[in-house]
Amino acid sequence: MAHHLCSGRMDVDLRHLRGFLAVAEEGGFTAAGRRLHVAQPTLTRNIRALEETLGVRLFDRTTRRTELTAKGAELHRALVPLLRQLDAVLDEMCEGERLRLGFSWGLPDGLARLAARFDGETGVSVEFVRCDSPAARLETGDVDLALLRGTRLPRGLRSAFLYDDSRVAAVPAFWPLAARRELSWAELADWPLVVNTRSGVTTPDMWPPGERPVVGAECGNYDEWLEKVALGLGVGTAPAATARRYSHPEVRFVPLSDGPAVSTHLAYPSHGAHPRAALLANVAAREGVALRDGSERG
Template sequence: MHHLYTQGMNIDLRHLRCFLTVAEEGGFTAAGRRLHLTQPTLTRNIRALEQSLGVKLFERSTRRTELTEKGKALQESLAPLLRQLDSTLRDLQQGEKLRIGFSWGLPEGLSRLAARFGEETGVGVEFIRCDTPQAGLDTGEADLGLLRSASVPKGLRGLRLYEEERIAAVPASWRLAERTELDWAELTDFPLIINTVSGTTFPDMWPAGRRPTVGAECRNFDEWLEQVAVGLGVGTAPVSAARRYTHPAVRLVPLTGAPAVPAYLAHPSHGAHPQAARFADQAWRAADELQA
């Protein structure tokens, strides 16, 4: 058992990890699966933490689990602290490493930069695929994350490396696949495939009243590609996808009038890996050679 003693309170580190997982997953069932714990065991851990702190952390009902204001405050402070603790313990056991998370499509130049960085600093760089909204930063699996989003999420700091144009992905069996070019506005006439976890395209990017319907939802790039392939709808992705991913049942068509896709390299605002900001700065300075 790992305990923290502070102002007379005996806090079990296991209870803190359970709390954070429930907060991140939005419920006890999903958190239990992630932690490989039964729901009664998880409930006891949360109740023990609430009793130790003397505060209520969750509002529970039969339909949902929501953080209280005290719970939200604890999550915001605790997440970076546990990330830093985990990173420190790993470094002690394995030697210093910098983990870079990505959901799909790493820029080709990033591996060259990582090799140079390792030679200069002695810090090994690892690339880890993480199908999460923040490319592993939100789960503690990564120290840096390659994010493709309109902005950097709260609690993170990021440097904007570059922007990419978009291409359209359409089923090869559709007549649409015969086109040499499509316009962003035309896509509203077709069902849209949405990657809800790490995607870059959502219906609200079009004007109200002219938004596409949702043909299907998925949770990673591979599923997204397969949903297009079977004809459930169309999608869009950065142009680098055309160079790195192919599918015999999907045609990638040049797209005009579409908003660009920014790419950021981000790390936690607090409790970040000591080398995270340095690597991000080097990547920003070398942005021209990083574009995939």
């Protein structure tokens, strides 16, 4: 939404005033455009619109220089303290603001670092909220964004794709499978499957009809899932990055040679989302696999 300063019949766009200050302080349109990350033609149009609205010339322009007119210098002197005060008020509005990010299990290794950087750059902190539900409580409004996995996300959400992760098999440590260096997706179907019905990434219908595993046990969260595998109630699969973070002395994670990748997204409501939700999701998407691996983006 555009900011406007209104005085009687005048309707002046705030971005035009900021453009005017940049040109005045940088001494030209090219440098001012770089400072504002605005194309020079756009900045030129904005200054022309401001001059037409005020009915005065603000700059004397030649092919070699751009200088303030007397009216321009007067406006510059008045605007500097006004916009400084406005910026201070707007900054204060952001203080204490937070984004609640829901997750069911396995936060990406680099997400905490990104959240700290986001706080430093925007003044909006990120609070991680553990939630065992299919949409990590986005559907109830308890969180502003959610880390979701899989290709079929709930309706009514927008999402930013972060990365694909390879999949590993989780098998009881005392089963013969635990001695294997690698397993195939097809042979997992010969064993009972432990299914996390709320936030898991593996269900029997991921195998072809007639070749699907039986369900050995069901549960509602990752910790229960891991314990049921440890008890020998069946096998399961998980993203490789998650397996690096979570271990269990009675569970062995074995690489899968051909398992389907696990897609990871940051999702937020299509309507009524927090104003900063899309920004955080897009920043995270640009980091991509660096989030998964906990590495700096190169």
